[in-house]
Amino acid sequence: MSGPVPVVLVAGYLGSGKTTMLNHVLRRNRGIRLGVVVNDFGSIDIDSMLVAGQVDSVIGLGNGCLCCAVDSEDLDEMLGTLTGPNSPVDAVVIEASGLAEPRALIRMVLGSAHPGVRYGGLVVVVDAVNMTDSVERHPDLAQHLAFADLVVVNKSDLVGDDGRARMLDLVRRHAPGAPVVVTDHGRVDVALLLDPPERTDDDAPRQLSLDDLLREDDHDHGHAAGHDHEHLHDAYRSVAVETSRYVDPRALIALLEDPPAGLYRSKGFVRFTTGRGRFLVQTVGRHIVIERAPARGSTALVFLGAGMDDDVDAVLQGVVRDRPATDEEMLVVHRYLRNQEI
Ligand SMILES: Nc1nc2c(ncn2[C@@H]2O[C@H](COP(=O)(O)OP(=O)(O)OP(=O)(O)O)[C@@H](O)[C@H]2O)c(=O)[nH]1
Missing domain, CATH: 3.30.1220.10 (CobW-like, C-terminal domain)
Structure with missing residues (x-):
C-alpha cells in the first residue's frame, strides 16, 4: 500500500464486540500492518490490556471519550507516532469507546492536519442481542448507524433467525445502503474493514452525507456553548x-x-x-x-x-x-x- 494511510474508526455501543473484533483482525491480519488506538471510557484502560500483545503499535487512551477528551493536535501527534518511519503501518484502526459519538470522531479524523493519513471509513459494531433495548434507552445509537461504511452485526450466535432478521431490519432502516456483515465473535476479514464494499444507495439515500457532517458545527459549538448536542457519554x-x-x-x-x-x-x-x-x-x-x-x-x-x-x-x-x-x-x-x- 502507498499514499496516505487510511484511518478506520470502529465504533459501537458498550460491549457490542469491538475489542473482540479488533483482536480477531490483529490475529488474522494477512500481513497487513496495523497501528491501533484504543479508547476506553473507564478510568482503567482495560481494552488496551486486552489488545496488548497482539500488535506492536498500540496507543491506549483511558478515562473519557476520544470524541471529547482529545484535541486535534493530540490526534495528529498520535497518528504521527503510529505512522512514523519507525513504525510503518498500512492502516490505523481506532477503537472508540462504547460511548463515543461517531460523528465527532469522523470530523476529528477528517480535520486532521497530518499529511500522512486519510479518513478510511466508519465501522459500526452492533450487538444483535441488546441493540433493540439499547436503542430504546438511547435513540441516538440508531442515528450513529447513518454514517457507517460497514455495519457488523455481531453476536449472531446468541440470537435465532428471527432475532437476526429483526436486527437486519433495524440496521437497514437506519443505515440504508450500508454494507452489512453478520458474524459472531467479530470474525470479519481484515480486508472488509480496510476496503468495505460500496454502499448500495439505490434503495434509499444516505441519511446524512459527509458534507452535512462537515457543515454542521454542533459538536464544537455545543460544547463551548453549554452543550446543545448531548453526547451519550454525558x-x-x-x-x-x-x-x-x-x-x-x-x-x-x-x-x-x-x-x-x-x-x-x-x-x-x-x-x-x-x-x-x-x-x-x-x-x-x-x-x-x-x-x-x-x-x-x-x-x-x-x-x-x-x-x-x-x-x-x-x-x-x-x-x-x-x-x-x-x-x-x-x-x-x-x-x-x-x-x-x-
Ligand atoms: N457469545 C458471544 N459473545 C461475544 C461475541 N462478541 C463479543 N462477545 C463477548 O462480549 C463481551 C464484550 O465484548 P468486547 O469485544 O469487549 O466489546 P466492546 O465493544 O469492545 O466493549 P466496550 O469497549 O466496553 O464497549 C465479551 O465478554 C466478549 O467475549 C459474540 O459474537 N458472541
Missing part, C-alpha cells in the same frame, strides 16, 4: 476498583448477577486466590463471561453505567477482602468459566 460514569488484596468470588458474582440499577457494562481482571493468576470478568447487561486471564497480576475492574446510585462505588469496593478464596468458594466462578478447567 449520562454515563465509571467506577473502578484497583487492589492488590483479594476479591470475594461469591460477593462479586452475586453483585454481577443482580447488578446495581444503571450498571450496563463491567470488565476487568480479578484475583480471587493466591498463585492462580487472574480471571477476565466481563458483563454486558446481565450476561456474564468469565475467562482465565493470560497474565498474572492484581485486580483492576471497571463498572460503567448511567444513573447508577452514588453508593455503587462503595458496593464495588465491598467485594474486596484480605483472605484468598477457598476451593469451595471458587465453585461459583467455575460455573461461568468457558471451556476451561479451574
